Amino acid sequence: MKPVLVLGAGPVGQTAALLLARWGLPVLMLDAREKRDMVGSKAICQQRDVLDVWETVGAGAEIARRGVTWTTARTFHGDRELFSFAFTDRGRSPFPPFVNISQCETERILDEKIAGNPLIEVRWATAVSTITQDDEGVTVNGTIDGSYAVACPGARGDLIRDQLGVSFDGESFDDHFLICDIRTDLPGWQRERRFYFDPEWNPGRQVLIHPCPDDTFRIDWQVPPTFDIAKEDLDGRIRLVIGDRPYELLWQSVYRFHSRIADRMRVGRVLLAGDAAHLVSPFGARGLNSGVLDAENAAWKIAFVAHGWAPESLLASYHDERHAAAAENLAVTGATMRFLVPPTERDARRRREILAKAAVDPSARSQVDSGRLAEPFWYVDSPLTTPDPHRPFPGRPARGDVPVPAPGILVPDCPIGTSRLRAKARNGIMVLVGDDAEMPVLHNEKVESHRMSDPELREALGAEPGEIWLLRPDAHVAAVVRSAHEVEPALNRMLNKPEVKQ
Incomplete structure (x- = not known):
């Protein structure tokens, strides 16, 4: 049997490979990088139902154990708390609502499972230059043959989308976000997510703080388009948040966020997944969490068709379902970004009114948009x-x-x-x-x-x-x-x- 090709060895590709192998299919995973990049927190927030997917390949409990559990999300305006909420479980899940763990550590755990699976082969330093397909399978670079392909090369999947004739329309936001991973002691902050609108230490913009394992915290600052990290007093910025206490700066980066979606997520025998198919802002942790659910949807459908348990027409539903999920995520995160970065003075005035009213009127709090957290579609x-x-x-x-x-x-x-x-x-x-x-x-x-x-x-x-x-x-x-x-x-x-x- 020809292997299923998984194009990209990030967490979405790793998940797809492990799930396909779980269904008894051989997998060949290709990645353009020489080796894995184990730097920075990146996608840190893993949702309960995604942990549940990873547990089917023996990784969910381990990821949860190594991560930091949090059950409360707090939202502030200035230094005043507007509201907090916890999360519902209608059953009895063994997993918490959210676990924070660096993407590097998640990838390390998934790599351990891949290394122990004889059905999965990984080839690094193998960039995809061409993709062709016919009724019998998919061929990459003219010589690498597979039965089907799950394409998940991440945000920089332009070449693969171009090969497939897929557009990637959307918008980019002018404001940037500075991210710093620090190690310090912040008593009382270890088990909750904190979101600040217009704090005195980032006036007119927002700050998001997430706890991570080993006494580390990730701080995200919304910064203007003119922000230059080379000219920034990072120590001063960090101390405005944590005060005069010792800390270690572990990683820093600046991101510009995008809102984009592929017009097709299935092209014949190739299914697009993760950031190659949809890009959203990280407020709500809907990027990686949604990508993992892409991988699960793709894996069971490819497996059922490959084993003859379902007709080839089942694959058409991959686009129907996961494109609708991506569109929902874009709508949710787009609304959040418009609240965080009001495009007009009228929008900015409305936001100020909502935040002021929410401080005294509980009925206004549902209009405060600090990011609707990830959930299955x-x-x-x-x-x-x-x-x-x-x-x-x-x-x-x-x-x-x-x-x-x-x-x-x-x-x-x-x-x-x-x-x-x-x-x-x-x-x-x-x-x-x-x-x-x-x-x-x-x-x-x-x-x-x-x-x-x-x-x-x-x-x-x-x-x-x-x-x-x-x-x-x-x-x-x-x-x-x-x-x-x-x-x-x-x-x-x-x-x-x-x-x-x-």
Whole structure:
């Protein structure tokens, strides 16, 4: 069997490679760099459901253990706290809402898993110059053959997008952001994210502070387009935040943020993932977290097609689902950036009014946008999802909350027998049958049926008597039906099988 080519060895590529191998597919991972760059915090904030994906390849618990757990997000205006919120778990996940850990450490842990997997080969110093494909597979650089490809070279994926004829439209923001990793002692700050609007130590702009392992903190300052780090008094800037205490500067960088999306995320046998397909500002930690969910979506669909468990048409749904997810992330982060960097004086005045009102009026606090934190995309409008009129999607929930389980929603995790619901769901396709419902007969080797005999499982789902729940291989709910004969049509829809004309 030809290997699946993974183009790019960052965390999205690493995730794709490990998940494809988990499905029994050989993988060849290519990266243009001579070796891994182990410098700087980069993407630090890993969301609970992403840790859960990594746990399917044996890495989630280790990443959580080595990281710093935080459960509270605080937002300030000047030196006054406006509000804080914690995070909802409708089930009983083994993971915290968020873990902060440097991208370098995440990559190190994933590399350890890759090194121990005989199905994965990694080639460094292999830049992609050409991509061609036909009905039999994908060829890179004229000589490297694969069955399919997941392209995740990161933000600098211009050549690959050009080869595929993919555009990457969007905007770039004028303001820059200075990032410093420091090691110091900040009592009381080790377990919470802090966001400051207009603090006296960065007037007119914002500062974001995240705790990291080993007594380190990451500080992000919004700075003007004219900012020159070579002329900056970094020590003075840092001391305005932490005071007169010893610290060690570990890393510094300046970023300009972009908001861009590929017009196509699937071109034949090549699927685009991560920053190569979408760029968003980091407020809300939606970049890497979304990229990992791209990788999971791509991996199970490629595997089901490659093994003959689903038709080739299933791959078309990768663009449908993950492009919609990227568009949602751009909308959310774009609104945040417009609140952080008002494009007009009218917008700036409105922001000042909202921040002033939020200090005394709790009803105004929902309008304060310091970044809606990462969450899975809800595939309620996916062509793979069978709608349930009894469970209409109520729309985006409040910050920190999650939707009630329904078709298109990621199922809450909870114990099921000696395992966990999401772990069992991610082994294939799961059918959960109410005790008073008829057990369906299905002819697909990747389908497992279970009775919903555990009251804790029924409570987590909000399952009603007589219901049958169909779960996808990425643990999202594909359908909730009320008779056994409705399951097979929902399964065919979940696999994007063409309708059979009677």
